[in-house]
Amino acid sequence: MRTPQFIDLPASWETEVPMETNWPATWSKLSTYAACPWKFWLTDASKYVTGNAIIPFTSNRATELGEKKHALYESAAFSLKNGCRVPEDIQKNPLWNAKVGRALESMMQSYSDAIIEEKIGIDAKWQAWSLNNYWQPAAKLFGTNKMLIRAKFDLGLFNKAPYGSHAPTHGILIDYKSGKPRKPELWGQLALYAMVSMCRWPTLNVVDCIYIFLDHDAKYEQRYQRSQLLHLKAYFLAKILEVQHYIHMSESEPQVNSMTPTKCNWCNATKDQCRYSEKG
């Protein structure tokens, strides 16, 4: 795999990361920043500086449909994990894709140790935490850790039980996607899954990260090895620190993104909020 270039990282970054702000990164936030820093400011960073996002998140039909599909495959995975078939009402649901369902069933039969919808946070000392539904460390009774980055995968399959005294060496991490199949970036979300899972399970040597496109019979898969972990950490840390610095400075001019050089309709920002917007 081609290794990306990094910016200079702070000294001792491998043991503890100095953080400018208590802003936990996610893949989606890093992507928004990369596409348009001003949109990132309006929808996310403003929340960390002023307490409220200038443009709060609102769901739409596509996100609601995506959530319903995820819930369906999650229920199916619970049934398969318990040794049952996929329930008939799920199989009859128009959102269910029988081909994807069969592939899921076959994978879960080969890798019986499954974790369904796991949230993982990495703190400034690179310690990995399982997170609860509030995105807080499940093992901590009070207080919060400053999280460097958080990630959630839909299904993890392991060659040995990933809890207790067992030590998995091979994992498959699956993320369900709605919409048209698209090839993942080499150093994108799948690479992030590999990084957080190798921090979470120190014996994992090989991680296969997969996008499964629920509306099509398509998947994309990338394999990562533990020997790449240091590069993965450095790569994502450089991205996170750049965004943390942007938030810390908390001032920016709207920046035109490469897709729309002069006029932009790409997000919900109005003309008052972004001088490039065409929305009144």
Ligand code: SF4
């Ligand atoms: S309208 Fe375009 S340029 Fe303005 S914030 Fe949204 S994405 Fe960025």
